Amino acid sequence: MPCWEYDIKPIRTDDWSKTKDELNEMGNEGWELIKFCGPLDGQGDSDAFFKRLVDEANI
Numbered sequence: 001m002p003c004w005e006y007d008i009k010p011i012r013t014d015d016w017s018k019t020k021d022e023l024n025e026m027g028n029e030g031w032e033l034i035k036f037c038g039p040l041d042g043q044g045d046s047d048a049f050f051k052r053l054v055d056e057a058n059i
Contacts, residue, residue: 003054011048
């Protein structure tokens, strides 16, 4: 059965070009975006929830 680790990152929604770069970096590190929680209206912060597989041998 797969094991997952999770992370929550605050994401600024007032600069989408920087946000896109941050999300791409998380993806390059193996993280998958699960969802955003909070306003995505370009006026503040939102929380981004991520998950990635964990090597069970390293648990």
